[in-house]
Amino acid sequence: MTAIAQTTAAEPTTEAGLEQLLASAHTAAVPLAALRPTDRAELLGVVADALDAAADQLIPLAQQETHLAEARLRGELKRTTFQLRLFGEVLRDGGYLDARIDHADPDWPMGAPRPDLRRLRVPVGPVVVFAASNFPFAFSVAGGDTASALAAGNPVLLKAHSGHPRLSVATADVVTTALHQAGAPRGTFALISGTAAGAAALQDPRVKAGAFTGSIPGGRALFDIANSRPEPIPFFGELGSTNPAFVTPAAAAERCTEIADGFISSFTAGAGQFCTKPGILFVPAASALVESLRSAVLPQAAPLLNTRIQSGYAEVLQNLTSNPRLKVLAQGPGALSDPPAPTLLLTTAEDILAEPHALQTECFGPTAVVVTYDDESLLPALAETFEGQLTATVHATDSCEVAALVEVLARKAGRVVWNQWPTGVSVTYAQHHGGPYPATTAIGSTSVGTAAIERFLRPVAYQGFPQHLLPEALRENNPLAVPQLVNGKRAEQP
Amino acid sequence: MTAIAQTTAAEPTTEAGLEQLLASAHTAAVPLAALRPTDRAELLGVVADALDAAADQLIPLAQQETHLAEARLRGELKRTTFQLRLFGEVLRDGGYLDARIDHADPDWPMGAPRPDLRRLRVPVGPVVVFAASNFPFAFSVAGGDTASALAAGNPVLLKAHSGHPRLSVATADVVTTALHQAGAPRGTFALISGTAAGAAALQDPRVKAGAFTGSIPGGRALFDIANSRPEPIPFFGELGSTNPAFVTPAAAAERCTEIADGFISSFTAGAGQFCTKPGILFVPAASALVESLRSAVLPQAAPLLNTRIQSGYAEVLQNLTSNPRLKVLAQGPGALSDPPAPTLLLTTAEDILAEPHALQTECFGPTAVVVTYDDESLLPALAETFEGQLTATVHATDSCEVAALVEVLARKAGRVVWNQWPTGVSVTYAQHHGGPYPATTAIGSTSVGTAAIERFLRPVAYQGFPQHLLPEALRENNPLAVPQLVNGKRAEQP
Numbered sequence: 001m002t003a004i005a006q007t008t009a010a011e012p013t014t015e016a017g018l019e020q021l022l023a024s025a026h027t028a029a030v031p032l033a034a035l036r037p038t039d040r041a042e043l044l045g046v047v048a049d050a051l052d053a054a055a056d057q058l059i060p061l062a063q064q065e066t067h068l069a070e071a072r073l074r075g076e077l078k079r080t081t082f083q084l085r086l087f088g089e090v091l092r093d094g095g096y097l098d099a100r101i102d103h104a105d106p107d108w109p110m111g112a113p114r115p116d117l118r119r120l121r122v123p124v125g126p127v128v129v130f131a132a133s134n135f136p137f138a139f140s141v142a143g144g145d146t147a148s149a150l151a152a153g154n155p156v157l158l159k160a161h162s163g164h165p166r167l168s169v170a171t172a173d174v175v176t177t178a179l180h181q182a183g184a185p186r187g188t189f190a191l192i193s194g195t196a197a198g199a200a201a202l203q204d205p206r207v208k209a210g211a212f213t214g215s216i217p218g219g220r221a222l223f224d225i226a227n228s229r230p231e232p233i234p235f236f237g238e239l240g241s242t243n244p245a246f247v248t249p250a251a252a253a254e255r256c257t258e259i260a261d262g263f264i265s266s267f268t269a270g271a272g273q274f275c276t277k278p279g280i281l282f283v284p285a286a287s288a289l290v291e292s293l294r295s296a297v298l299p300q301a302a303p304l305l306n307t308r309i310q311s312g313y314a315e316v317l318q319n320l321t322s323n324p325r326l327k328v329l330a331q332g333p334g335a336l337s338d339p340p341a342p343t344l345l346l347t348t349a350e351d352i353l354a355e356p357h358a359l360q361t362e363c364f365g366p367t368a369v370v371v372t373y374d375d376e377s378l379l380p381a382l383a384e385t386f387e388g389q390l391t392a393t394v395h396a397t398d399s400c401e402v403a404a405l406v407e408v409l410a411r412k413a414g415r416v417v418w419n420q421w422p423t424g425v426s427v428t429y430a431q432h433h434g435g436p437y438p439a440t441t442a443i444g445s446t447s448v449g450t451a452a453i454e455r456f457l458r459p460v461a462y463q464g465f466p467q468h469l470l471p472e473a474l475r476e477n478n479p480l481a482v483p484q485l486v487n488g489k490r491a492e493q494p
Numbered sequence: 495m496t497a498i499a500q501t502t503a504a505e506p507t508t509e510a511g512l513e514q515l516l517a518s519a520h521t522a523a524v525p526l527a528a529l530r531p532t533d534r535a536e537l538l539g540v541v542a543d544a545l546d547a548a549a550d551q552l553i554p555l556a557q558q559e560t561h562l563a564e565a566r567l568r569g570e571l572k573r574t575t576f577q578l579r580l581f582g583e584v585l586r587d588g589g590y591l592d593a594r595i596d597h598a599d600p601d602w603p604m605g606a607p608r609p610d611l612r613r614l615r616v617p618v619g620p621v622v623v624f625a626a627s628n629f630p631f632a633f634s635v636a637g638g639d640t641a642s643a644l645a646a647g648n649p650v651l652l653k654a655h656s657g658h659p660r661l662s663v664a665t666a667d668v669v670t671t672a673l674h675q676a677g678a679p680r681g682t683f684a685l686i687s688g689t690a691a692g693a694a695a696l697q698d699p700r701v702k703a704g705a706f707t708g709s710i711p712g713g714r715a716l717f718d719i720a721n722s723r724p725e726p727i728p729f730f731g732e733l734g735s736t737n738p739a740f741v742t743p744a745a746a747a748e749r750c751t752e753i754a755d756g757f758i759s760s761f762t763a764g765a766g767q768f769c770t771k772p773g774i775l776f777v778p779a780a781s782a783l784v785e786s787l788r789s790a791v792l793p794q795a796a797p798l799l800n801t802r803i804q805s806g807y808a809e810v811l812q813n814l815t816s817n818p819r820l821k822v823l824a825q826g827p828g829a830l831s832d833p834p835a836p837t838l839l840l841t842t843a844e845d846i847l848a849e850p851h852a853l854q855t856e857c858f859g860p861t862a863v864v865v866t867y868d869d870e871s872l873l874p875a876l877a878e879t880f881e882g883q884l885t886a887t888v889h890a891t892d893s894c895e896v897a898a899l900v901e902v903l904a905r906k907a908g909r910v911v912w913n914q915w916p917t918g919v920s921v922t923y924a925q926h927h928g929g930p931y932p933a934t935t936a937i938g939s940t941s942v943g944t945a946a947i948e949r950f951l952r953p954v955a956y957q958g959f960p961q962h963l964l965p966e967a968l969r970e971n972n973p974l975a976v977p978q979l980v981n982g983k984r985a986e987q988p
């Protein structure tokens with residue numbers, strides 16, 4: 001494994017190189033789709049084991065390239081391999097196939113006999129995944145998009161993020177070697193580098209879906225490419241979010257210090273470089289919470305992922321502070337330096353209502369805006385001013401009348417959080433990491449949690465087929481023991 | 495009900511009129527979404543009953559405007575009201591909510607405690623539905639898109655098809671009156687008229703999804719509008735398909751007459767104006783099937799839906815017959831007249847391979863192409879030449895080696911049919927009426943069958959919420975008795 005430490009960044013993928021990788025992915029698609037789900041689960045497990053085994057080589061590279069702390073990176077790698085194994089569990093369960101069987105019914109009340117119809121979900125074909133900067137493991141080479149696309153049975157072309165190029169090559173080597181040793185079809189996974197190669201791959205007719213985590217302009221540009229193809233393809237982009245949080249007067253009175261501490265810890269976690277960072281906090285003007293935040297000890301300056309993000313952060317923060325509607329509430333020394341100390345800005349509900357768009361700009365880094373309000377009954381109207389969000393948070397007490405606020409937030413956001421903080425997105429069965437645009441480009445999809453696999457599947461129905469030609473999941477004797485909906489009823493599993 | 499017979503076509507919806515309807519739909523969205531699923535099931539049932547009761551007024555209007563036969567139209571209306579009631583059943587079942595509950599777990603193996611997370615699907619918001627010409631009931635005002643969007647809990651703005659304007663107004667009156675009498679929120683359903691109003695509605699920020707059944711150019715133009723909005727929205731277009739059918743030598747030898755009769759009956763059903771019409775039939779050159787088709791008695795000429803479709807049909811047919819690769823195999827008298835007699839064209843597998851795109855053009859009307867092949871082993875390669883399809887059909891025997899062909903067809907089409915014909919799309923639990931582009935613009939979705947409701951829903955997760963603020967479907971005591979996935983396992987229903 002000494003090779004890993006010597007890994008160099010990949011050169012931008014050439015046109016000829018990309019053609020070869022696309023051809024391989026195209027060729028791999030049929031045998032990969034034909035594998036039993038349980039066999040694909042094995043592949044994911046082998047990849048997870050190989051990544052765990054390479055941790056001591058990968059983590060130092062990640063530290064060098066992202067400036068993130070070792071403990072955070074070890075936790076992220078653990079999350080990444082857990083995620084691969086969890087998708088293995090999804091494959092072994094088989095519910096993701098959504099297998100449905102309708103037996104022929106001459107008396108079907110629609111007025112014509114019902115034929116024998118059987119439906120399941122199949123892989124869409126090769127997927128291009130664009131890696132993110134801020135999670136060099138969990139949303140990068142072997143991250144959630146890759147795991148779910150592979151689990152679904154699709155070859156993956158992974159566009160490396162320029163922020164951690166050597167780590168990307170090293171991780172891809174681990175993945176490719178593990179897949180090869182486990183007998184996966186050649187072409188199941190490949191790394192590509194460079195913006196041009198990523199865009200070209202997305203335009204190639206052999207590619208059938210795209211996935212992305214990153215900025216609104218970058219994600220929108222790729223979304224537009226995917227949709228302007230002669231054959232448009234689905235594009236699952238997770239773009240931007242300010243993740244508003246609302247504190248009721250009762251909660252502020254009851255848990256002032258706890259809320260102040262929790263908020264500061266959440267908006268500065270990972271140096272504020274989480275897509276679920278609570279970027280705006282609504283607090284009662286009359287509460288002690290404003291003073292608690294003003295006098296709080298903010299965490300020390302921490303380096304951002306790279307110089308591009310550092311300069312982008314400083315630019316957005318300068319723009320915000322030059323807005324007369326925003327004042328500095330609290331700030332460490334060197335807020336615009338590298339590394340930047342955290343900043344809390346202050347404004348009012350009236351100002352948000354007057355200029356929502358400018359004041360709700362996502363600031364990727366350790367800055368958040370505190371908004372004071374006088375009238376609790378205005379909270380639903382304030383919530384209405386937001387565009388689509390990944391998350392929205394409410395801090396209240398059980399006796400608060402917040403149903404109207406929660407109703408608005410559930411319309412605006414993919415996840416609504418109660419008396420907790422939105423950072424730390426758990427990988428679970430019920431997780432939803434999505435939301436209306438610009439939080440994502442595909443409102444019905446999630447990029448975290450077991451449902452993420454659904455993005456890379458499409459249904460196919462078989463009408464009147466003999467048993468031996470049906471996919472195993474649709475056969476009468478259910479040899480894979482998958483959940484089946486039979487004549488509209490959930491059948492007992494064998 | 496005498497009013498219906500006097501119904502006149504709607505004037506194009508004005509800008510001011512559209513604004514009012516959009517505002518009403520926007521206002522209706524929240525209370526409609528808040529209704530219990532079972533209450534929305536009641537609404538759908540009331541609409542179905544009202545349409546059945548109005549059959550004797552609606553059918554004659556449909557006959558006048560579409561030239562379709564009374565029996566066909568009565569069957570289609572029955573299918574339409576059945577569909578509304580079937581979505582009621584979907585709502586009562588509750589499985590469509592995909593309710594998931596993860597209990598908090600301090601030992602969750604991802605490396606951090608799992609919070610309590612609960613997820614379900616909620617309505618997306620107002621939907622614009624563009625009605626089709628060829629199913630004046632089942633894919634029009636109260637058709638599948640409307641039924642599934644309403645079932646999901648979304649207000650519907652229905653863009654009437656210009657081919658049956660009076661029927662559209664009359665049907666909309668029945669729907670609107672029934673919804674009003676049943677207590678649905680004002681603005682739950684409205685009819686709009688005119689191309690400009692349809693496009694304007696699709697661009698309005700209050701509209702959250704679009705659905706369409708029609709031509710490739712028309713659907714693509716609307717798809718592009720939906721995706722170029724500042725906030726792009728999902729657009730579910732069902733566009734075009736030639737629906738290839740493949741007959742093996744063994745099947746041709748065994749069931750020559752049956753296949754010839756079945757094919758003729760399927761491609762001329764509804765005067766060939768079905769999106770699932772088998773437009774291309776591959777037959778062994780050496781079989782008697784070619785002669786059977788040449789000497790078959792084709793059905794009599796039947797009028798097409800309207801003069802626009804008649805002239806479009808004649809134009810495409812003339813283009814096809816001017817192609818030297820296509821000969822006329824069989825034709826009734828007056829193939830280009832109004833009404834047109836059916837036409838069967840003839841070509842070879844070599845010609846298809848040489849010029850697939852031109853020879854696979856969809857011809858909406860009573861024309862199909864017969865393709866002779868010499869070598870059965872070429873069938874998978876011939877299947878590969880097709881773009882995305884709604885359906886693909888195989889006529890074979892159980893001992894035929896067609897696994898490779900079926901594999902290709904399942905990649906190309908949304909539904910694969912065995913020894914039957916693709917027309918007559920049954921409304922069931924396992925139906926899939928979709929497929930890769932250009933069959934549809936949304937590869938993961940169906941416009942027929944109970945899964946069609948999924949198009950108009952999006953997931954929302956609730957983290958750490960107290961029971962009383964959770965949607966009923968996510969509560970621990972499961973008061974709606976919906977299927978729940980609890981900690982990754984399908985729970986027993988109470």
